[in-house]
Amino acid sequence: EKSKTTFFDKLNKAVAGKSKVDDSVLDNLEEILVSSDVGVTTTLKIIDRIEARVAQDKYVGTGELNKILREEIAGLLSEIDSGNATDFVVPKHTTGPHVIMVVGVNGVGKTTTIGKLAHQFKSQGLNVVLGAADTFRAAAIDQLQVWADRTGVPIVKQEMGSDPASVAFDTLQSGLNQNADVIIIDTAGRLHNKVNLMNELTKVKRVMQKVITDAPHDVLLVLDGSTGQNAFEQAKQFTAATEVTSLAVTKLDGTAKGGVVIGISDQFQIPVKYIGVGEGIDDLQVFNKFEFVDSFFK
Amino acid sequence: MFDNLSDKLDKALHVLKGHGSITEVNVAETLKEVRRALLDADVNFKIAKDFTNTVKEKALGQNVLTALQPSQLMVKIVKDELTALMGGDVAGINLKGSPSVILMSGLQGSGKTTFSGKLANFLKTKKTKKPLLVACDVYRPAAINQLHVVGDQIGVEVFSDEGNMDPVDIATKAVAYAKQNGHNVVIVDTAGRLAVDEEMMKEIENVHRALNPDETLFVVDAMTGQDAVNTAKAFNDRLNFDGVILTKLDGDTRGGAAISIKTVVNKPIKFIGTGEKMDAIDVFYPERMADRILGMGDVISLVERA
Numbered sequence: 001e002k003s004k005t006t007f008f009d010k011l012n013k014a015v016a017g018k019s020k021v022d023d024s025v026l027d028n029l030e031e032i033l034v035s036s037d038v039g040v041t042t043t044l045k046i047i048d049r050i051e052a053r054v055a056q057d058k059y060v061g062t063g064e065l066n067k068i069l070r071e072e073i074a075g076l077l078s079e080i081d082s083g084n085a086t087d088f089v090v091p092k093h094t095t096g097p098h099v100i101m102v103v104g105v106n107g108v109g110k111t112t113t114i115g116k117l118a119h120q121f122k123s124q125g126l127n128v129v130l131g132a133a134d135t136f137r138a139a140a141i142d143q144l145q146v147w148a149d150r151t152g153v154p155i156v157k158q159e160m161g162s163d164p165a166s167v168a169f170d171t172l173q174s175g176l177n178q179n180a181d182v183i184i185i186d187t188a189g190r191l192h193n194k195v196n197l198m199n200e201l202t203k204v205k206r207v208m209q210k211v212i213t214d215a216p217h218d219v220l221l222v223l224d225g226s227t228g229q230n231a232f233e234q235a236k237q238f239t240a241a242t243e244v245t246s247l248a249v250t251k252l253d254g255t256a257k258g259g260v261v262i263g264i265s266d267q268f269q270i271p272v273k274y275i276g277v278g279e280g281i282d283d284l285q286v287f288n289k290f291e292f293v294d295s296f297f298k
Numbered sequence: 299m300f301d302n303l304s305d306k307l308d309k310a311l312h313v314l315k316g317h318g319s320i321t322e323v324n325v326a327e328t329l330k331e332v333r334r335a336l337l338d339a340d341v342n343f344k345i346a347k348d349f350t351n352t353v354k355e356k357a358l359g360q361n362v363l364t365a366l367q368p369s370q371l372m373v374k375i376v377k378d379e380l381t382a383l384m385g386g387d388v389a390g391i392n393l394k395g396s397p398s399v400i401l402m403s404g405l406q407g408s409g410k411t412t413f414s415g416k417l418a419n420f421l422k423t424k425k426t427k428k429p430l431l432v433a434c435d436v437y438r439p440a441a442i443n444q445l446h447v448v449g450d451q452i453g454v455e456v457f458s459d460e461g462n463m464d465p466v467d468i469a470t471k472a473v474a475y476a477k478q479n480g481h482n483v484v485i486v487d488t489a490g491r492l493a494v495d496e497e498m499m500k501e502i503e504n505v506h507r508a509l510n511p512d513e514t515l516f517v518v519d520a521m522t523g524q525d526a527v528n529t530a531k532a533f534n535d536r537l538n539f540d541g542v543i544l545t546k547l548d549g550d551t552r553g554g555a556a557i558s559i560k561t562v563v564n565k566p567i568k569f570i571g572t573g574e575k576m577d578a579i580d581v582f583y584p585e586r587m588a589d590r591i592l593g594m595g596d597v598i599s600l601v602e603r604a
C-alpha cells in the first residue's frame with residue numbers, strides 16, 4: 001500500500017498542470033513495470049500510450065492519471081478479458097461435452113489447476129470427467145487421481161508410459177457415454193523447444209477430434225506467474241502446436257506479479273481466464289484485469 | 299525479440315567503431331543495449347542497472363589496444379564482468395558428514411523432487427555412495443509416490459512415513475534409519491513453499507535446525523523472472539543455504555535469474571538440471587552461463603562482422 005500511494009502521489013504531482021509527464025515519473029513507472037515482469041518492449045509500449053494520452057487529453061485532475069494508467073495497461077489485455085467476469089461459465093455444444101485440454105511447461109500448475117476447475121464446475125452441478133494424459137511424469141496419474149477423489153469426479157486413466165493420445169481418446173468416449181458436461185484433459189509438462197514433445201501434443205489434440213469433431217473447445221495454456229520473459233516463447237510455441245485459446249496464470253499468491261501475460265495477451269490475442277492463488281481447492285479465481293494491474297502498484 | 303536486439307547492438311557497436319578510446323558519449327548507446335539485453339534475459343531491474351554502471355566505470359578512458367576494436371573491448375569487459383559475478387571456481391558438494399545430510403528447498407514446482415533423484419543417482423553412480431531419499435513433502439498430492447517412483451527408477455531406497463504429517467519427525471527418523479542401514483548420504487525432499495508463507499517457512503526452518511544439514515540447497519527454475527531476488531533472499535535469510543540448483547536449462551530461457559540470485563545471496567550455483575530424466579544433471583560453468591544470458595554467441599558474431 002505504501003509504495004502505491006507514493007507512486008501515484010508522485011505521478012500526480014509531477015503532471016499537475018502539465019501536458020507532459022516528466023522523465024523521473026516515467027523512469028519510476030518503467031521500474032515498476034519491468035519489475036513486474038512486463039518486459040521492456042511492452043513497458044515502452046505502455047509508456048508511449050500514456051504519454052500520448054496525457055498529451056492529448058491534458059491532465060484533468062487527481063485520480064484521472066491513475067485511471068488512464070489502469071486503462072492503458074488493461075487495454076493491452078485481450079478484448080475478451082472484460083474485467084468483470086465473475087463466473088466459471090461452461091458453454092454448451094451440440095456435439096457433446098465441453099472439452100478443455102490443459103497444456104504448459106513443467107511444473108507450472110496444470111494438474112492443480114485442473115483439480116480446482118473440476119471443483120468449480122462440480123459445485124455448479126455439472127458432470128465433470130478428468131483424463132490423465134500425463135503418462136510420463138512420476139506419479140502424475142496418482143496426483144490427478146487424488147484431485148479426482150477430492151472433488152468427487154470420475155477419472156479416465158491408463159498405465160504410466162501408455163500413449164497419451166489413447167488416454168485422451170478414451171476419456172472423450174467415456175465422457176460422451178456418461179453425458180458429461182465438461183471434460184478436462186491433463187497433459188505432461190513439456191518445454192516448448194522440444195519438437196517431438198510438441199508434436200505429441202498436436203497428435204493428442206487431433207485424436208480427440210475423432211471422438212468429438214470440434215474438440216478441444218478450449219486449449220488452456222498454464223503459465224507460472226513467477227516466469228519471466230520466456231513465457232513469451234512458451235505462448236508462441238504452444239500456440240503453434242495446439243492453437244491455445246486461453247491462459248491461466250498460477251502462483252500469484254506469492255510476490256511474483258505475472259506481468260509478462262500483458263504482452264502475451266496483447267501479441268497473441270489470447271485472453272487470460274483464470275488465476276491461481278494457492279494450492280487449495282478453492283484457490284482459483286476468474287481473471288480480473290483491473291485488479292491484476294493494480295497489484296503491480298501494491 | 300532477440301533479433302531486434304541484435305539489430306540495435308549492431309548499430310550501437312557501430313558508433314563505437316573507429317573511436318580511439320571509450321568515452322561517456324560513445325559508450326552510452328551500447329550500455330543501453332546491454333542493459334536491455336540483461337532485462338530481456340530476466341536479470342533483475344536494479345541489478346542490471348548496477349551492472350551496466352560497473353561496466354561503464356571499467357570501460358571509460360580505456361585506450362583501445364591495437365588488436366581490439368572498441369566494440370570488441372566492450373564485449374570483453376561485459377563478458378568478464380558477468381563471468382566474475384557468476385563465480386569463478388566450480389563449487390563441489392560437501393559430503394563429509396556420516397551420513398552427509400542434504401536438504402532441498404524451493405518454490406512449488408521448481409524441480410526439487412526430480413533433482414533429489416538426479417543427485418542421488420549421481421552420487422550413487424559417480425561417487426559410489428549409498429544414498430537414502432527421504433519424503434518430507436506431506437502436502438502435495440502423490441508427492442510421496444512420486445519420490446518412490448523416482449527411487450525405483452534409479453535403484454535408490456526411499457524413506458517415507460505415510461500419514462505422518464510432521465516433516466521434522468520424518469527427517470529425524472530417516473537419519474536414524476540411514477545410520478542403522480549403512481546409508482552414507484541422506485537427501486531430504488521437502489514440499490514447495492512460497493517465501494511469504496510464514497507457516498511453511500517456519501516448517502523448513504525447523505527441519506533445517508533439527509537436521510543441521512551438511513548441504514542446504516535452494517532449487518530454482520531457470521525461467522524465473524524478476525521475483526528471483528525476493529525469493530532467493532527470503533530463503534537465504536531463513537536457511538543460510540549453501541548452494542543453488544538451476545533447473546530446466548534444457549529450455550531456451552536466457553536464465554538471467556542466475557545473475558540476480560548470485561548477486562543477492564552470493565552463494566555458488568552448484569548444479570544445473572537439463573531435462574526430466576535422471577541423468578540430466580550437470581555441474582555449473584559460470585562462463586557458459588554468462589554467454590547464454592547475453593546471447594554472447596550473437597554478440598560476438600556481430601562484433602566480428604563489424
Ligand SMILES: Nc1nc2c(ncn2[C@@H]2O[C@H](COP(=O)(O)OP(=O)(O)OP(=O)(O)O)[C@@H](O)[C@H]2O)c(=O)[nH]1
Binds near residue numbers: 110279283
Ligand atoms: N502457491 C501456489 N502453488 C501452486 C499453485 N498452482 C499450483 N501450485 C503448486 O505448484 C506445484 C506444481 O503444480 P502441478 O499442478 O503439479 O504442476 P504441473 O504443471 O501439473 O506439473 P507437471 O505435470 O510436472 O508439468 C505443486 O506443488 C502445486 O501445489 C498456485 O496457484 N499457488
Ligand SMILES: Nc1nc2c(ncn2[C@@H]2O[C@H](COP(=O)(O)OP(=O)(O)OP(=O)(O)O)[C@@H](O)[C@H]2O)c(=O)[nH]1
Binds near residue numbers: 406489
Ligand atoms: N525439462 C525439465 N524439466 C524438469 C527439470 N527438473 C524438473 N523438471 C520437471 O519439472 C516438473 C516439476 O518437478 P518436480 O521435481 O515435481 O518439482 P518440485 O519442486 O518437487 O515440485 P513441488 O514438490 O510441487 O514443489 C516435473 O514435470 C519435472 O519433470 C529439468 O531440469 N528440465
Ligand SMILES: [Mg+2]
Binds near residue numbers: 111134186188
Ligand atoms: Mg501435472
Ligand SMILES: [Mg+2]
Binds near residue numbers: 489
Ligand atoms: Mg516435489
